[in-house]
Amino acid sequence: MPHRFPALIAAPAPGQGRLWLTGARLFDGTGGQVRDDAAVLVEDGVIRRVGRASEPCPEGARPLDVGQRTIMPGLVEAHTHIMSETPRTPRGAEPFLPGTPAHFLQAELREFLRMGVTTVRFTGAQAELPQEARQAMRYGAFRGPRLLTCGKIISVTAPGGRFYGTMYREADGPDDMRRAVREQIRAGADFIKVMTTGARSNELEDPDPLQLTAAELAAVADEAHRMGYRLCAHAEGNAGSEAAITSGADTIEHGIFLHQRPDLLDAMAGNGQVLVPTLSGYYWMAGLGEVIDPATAQRAPEMPPALVELADINLKNGTASMRAARDAGVKIALGSDKEVCAGLEIQRMIFHGLTPVQALVAATSTAAQALGLAGHVGTVEEGKLADLLIVDGDPLAAPGLLADPARIWLVLQLGVPVAGQALEREIPGPPGPGPDLSQQAAAVLPG
Ligand SMILES: [Zn+2]
Structure with a gap:
């Protein structure tokens, strides 16, 4: 149920x-x-x-x-984050107060709605910002999209735990993993997210190997599904993708190298598991700005050179993976991995090989399926x-x-x-x- x-x-x-x-x-x-x-x-x-x-x-x-x-x-954004970013203040200006980021989040949520995004799945956020914003919207403080959250992302103890503020719940060993899942449900999560590999947005992690043990991943998957929650798996390299797919994750985020493993794509298609390709995230990390065609960009990377180089590799492979998934009959959902840019992500998915109908289905009905909300929206x-x-x-x-x-x-x-x-x-x-x-x-x- x-x-x-x-x-x-x-x-x-x-x-x-x-x-x-x-x-x-x-x-x-x-x-x-x-x-x-x-x-x-x-x-x-x-x-x-x-x-x-x-x-x-x-x-x-x-x-x-x-x-x-x-x-x-209404568009459905299946993968984005709340980094609670605030503008850079001039030296000597008053530092931001603890509650100020929530106002910037409200502005962002209004912007989602203004751009036609009526449902957003936050695949990682700071503190309890999504739950707080959702409560404010429920009682009429402001209008924003329907908002799903994973609570905190479940990860083994790893460098990423130092990079992303309060976004992670680090857990080690099957029992702690199970407890971490329960904590997210307690905190109002709509789904569970787990890191099967490191993240390409920090210089201390890699797309391989599989970051947790088979027993740890099995505990997360079992506890999430036993309680009726969908499992969203961050997976970059194929060791992580394979583990996520075989453990029954409902959505595979990134899946950058899946075109190298047709057997995994066939399994995804057979199981109805959804791929969320997140192209705009790679564009951002590569410093490509707002362009559709990467060749036309005036590059302005913000990341260390090694990560920019990696982003180029990821864009090349991630787009090949998206096309191979489409050809294998895998469901694809829109996820930009960035703030308010679903319209841009749609155009990028089309530029890299989806038809306009495929991209718009990814942004509506398939994204709703990815969230488990196909009976309600999409x-x-x-x-x-x-x-x-x-x-x-x-x-x-x-x-x-x-x-x-x-x-x-x-x-x-x-x-x-x-x-x-x-x-x-x-x-x-x-x-x-x-x-x-x-x-x-x-x-x-x-x-
Ligand atoms: Zn992400």
Whole structure:
């Protein structure tokens, strides 16, 4: 039996009544093309029916003509972190107070929602920042994405424990591993994350070997699954990937060299295990900035040269692994390993070989499956939660629009309009070019 997701329990209040989104094109997240003349009936925060724009507005529903824009599922970011980074202060400026990073996190969560990301899985964070932010959102302090957390990442005692603040729970021996899993469940985790190998973002760890013993990994996997929690495994080299796959991890994060092991990819496909390729993380570590095509970058690396060199190797192999996984029929979920850049990650996945449909499915329905939330989010279908994104244009023909705030027209969370261009009303002034969105926004604003 699956556990209760703290992320679902903490949902804010859903929209009340019926909303008829009409005059739409539709990308439903299941893998088909964008289709025309669609309409979606939302009732009390849930998608009640997908219909045709030619139908009359259903009884008692408030109509909203979306003007031939595309309705799609809210994006799902399956791999990112809370580093609680704050801007660098000038020398002599007052140091940050202990509570200040939480405000920066709130700003980041608002930004996720503004860019159409309605669900985020944090695969590592500082202290209890995700749980605290989630609690604040539950009671209406601000709006942000549905938020899943692993609590702390479970790792053996390793150099990484010194690099990432409070992100790790180091554990050694099967009993301590089991206890570490229980601690995360106690702290409100939605899933369990384990490090099977070192991390490529610190100079003291390597992609190989397998970092924990078979007995330790078995204890983590057994305790997580016994309690109904999904297991997310950080795995860089193939020793870690193999152990993660054979121990039944539900998602394999990075899996950089899996193209060298077709047998492992076949096993993943057969078991329904999901690969999260995290390309944007490699771009960042290689100092490639915001580009899609690495060849066009003006490099500005922030890491030591050895790690930058490693990032280039990882990008080359990680993209080959993603393509091989796709060819082997492995499910692929979007995970950028960076803050608010799902739109960029989608374009990078396409640049490195996925079709636009494959990349958008990775960012919606497959990412929802990776999280164990496929029954709730990730597609525009009857019975799913009305976490919807309405964009200007066709995201399959022009995926770049998903990284452009001006093209993110409206974001609905449980049927409530919560972000987007349509809600950002211009201060009245002399008439200018472009459509007047404010009247349409007024139609969906509460009260
Ligand atoms: Zn990560």
